[in-house]
Amino acid sequence: MPLVAMLATALTACGSDESGGKAPEGKTDGEKVTLRFSWWGSEVRHKALLEAIDIYTEANPNVVIEPEYGGFEGYYQKLVTQFAGGTAPDLTPLSVDWIDEIAVKGDLVLDLNTLKDYLNLDAFDKEFLDSYAVYDGKLVGLPMGANGMITLYNKEFFDRFDIAHDTVWDWETIHTIGKQVHEKDANAYLLGMFDYRIFLQPFVNQLTGNQWIQNDKTVGFAEEDVTKAFSYYQQLIADGVIQPVAESSLYPDMADNLQWQNGNIGMMFTLASTIAKVKTYTPGVDVAMFPVPSDAKTSAVLVNPSNPLAINKKSKHPEEAAKFASWLLTSEEASLVLKDVFSVPVVKANADKLVEEGLIDPTVAKAVDLALSNPGEPVNGLSSNQELNQIAQDILERVAFGKVAPDAAASELTERLKDKLALIK
Template structure:
């Protein structure tokens, strides 16, 4: 939770970034949130973002929870990504955030800084929540400065989604350990042999640039700022823009015209970097056959990859921390919940749920296999906790990179604008 070529994130990050900069949230603490009744029954509020299909699945899991815990009632609220965060900011500023809510790494430091997020370690120590039986490395995504601010429900990692038919026609075969030089040569081969752009716009994807930086001993973020300089970004964006001009990368005007479809699904590009569990969208949108390919490397080995995650967080203002912890524990560990949710929010994070759900369709089987292979390869590192303001910065990277790709601004001006907006986001 988190962002990439996901249409939902593409369309809402601007709104999320703008509203984040405009709204200062007061630090809050104390009691509030859920309600209680005379018979000992309590009600907790649970909010998340997503589409109707996710809501239907979550409502089924809540029915299971309320059957096991009849004295805990769950009041639900779901929105689109943009609407969720706009509403959440208003609720948090007013001292009335939901008791438990879906969260992503981009927002952990931001809302911890404002005193919104409950450190769940106290509930772990009280025996109401377990951090045992998670897939290796997953729980680290929810850790910030020694505090457990989120419990993962699913995980994913960056991958390259390819149009298999176009790659086969071009005679290009992605392989583990291929380099960036190999990948860029592949883009040219694909374009020359099929007249299709090889990529849909890699240079605008913050999380991909993070992997590239990590391969070179840096990272997109440090604990409190950017982990790269203007010269680094100038090189990255110059190379990207030159490939757009050469036709090797999809014209970003075409990318906009294809929205809400991906340009990969629309047949205007042969590959696209995104989170591995997003692969299902291409099969739903497009008419070709799509698959997952390895991330290019600098040295043939280190991809810079890590596990990201959607997670559940709790509010410091909840009046029912024990019940909230029990709810989170049930939602991340119960096998039946895993069977219901499947890979809707990524590859299931706990081993109980991961084992309980076995995908039967080809796309989800390939996603699971990709994550298994990536883990076995030993390339997964630890994600850098994002500093406060990361949501605004991600939006700026996508927007400014898009303007550059359309020729609306020069590389030097784009780089200067990005660093200026980033500094403002850190100080907000």
């Protein structure tokens, strides 16, 4: 179902404010209020957010917003250190992978339902918020966009190797076509980096139909399911379907991978929100559905809010932070500045306006529509737990380098996850 259609029903039913959220903006009175707003991203995102801040503070002269921004690498470590030291910013987007530690277990950000008088929540699709931004009954942040995992491919690469653009991808097709590509050109690979989130978890979820980690703190798979995933991964590496891990590991962000930029890698699995950055290096890209086998018990297609914007529980000015967040994510004025730097806006009126004026990259819009057409079950908090994810990632990397056999890796993974889950309160 297209994004605009998905949002229409709920927005019509709740009678949302067609002003696009200007009501919560307000004017501040009295003493000057200073808010720290931190984020990560590309130069395009930085420029857009800085412009939006200038617009808001000009209309609200008693508010000072101090921007803090940079790249993604190291952002999480810096943020948790700031929270631990009581120096975290008033506002920060969250990656969905951090929500369990920061918002649920850590209880470090406000439940935005407590600030509803300062937020234009009616502008959002309630079903989307409830499914993707509410954890343990707590609205952890306002979605900065609708995001989804898709297959992003280089059109020129596909043409060079006679790969049909309308190929329906599953794991078998990837192996078959990827092997053919590498046999034709030993320097070419169908795929770049694989990691826990874009391969291991969805592959196993498709086999089981379960959450990776169940809500009762048990693993949602059998060892044989993970053995199958590890064996498949080793086969991709052996047959040259995927770029050697010794090379791909040098680039945590696939967009920066020189082999990708030079046209020697055909496709990647990524979120819609990353497409703008990828296009700065490789403009000739298109999107396809994430691989889903015909017998999959769930698509496991990741759909989530693009970086829910959260408010620090220790903010001295939560109401003013809420007013700014609401304006930033619901006003038409802000949407015309941000465009699709956080993927497609969740607010229907703004998405419609941007589509109408051609201000959303059509590839991004297509990517979100694809993901939303067959979403997997929303990932629960435990399945996004950073410590649990790191265990899986470490073992996946050891499998990739041939340091552990698939069956031994599956056994180790299962036992280590169980041991860590026993320590999680």
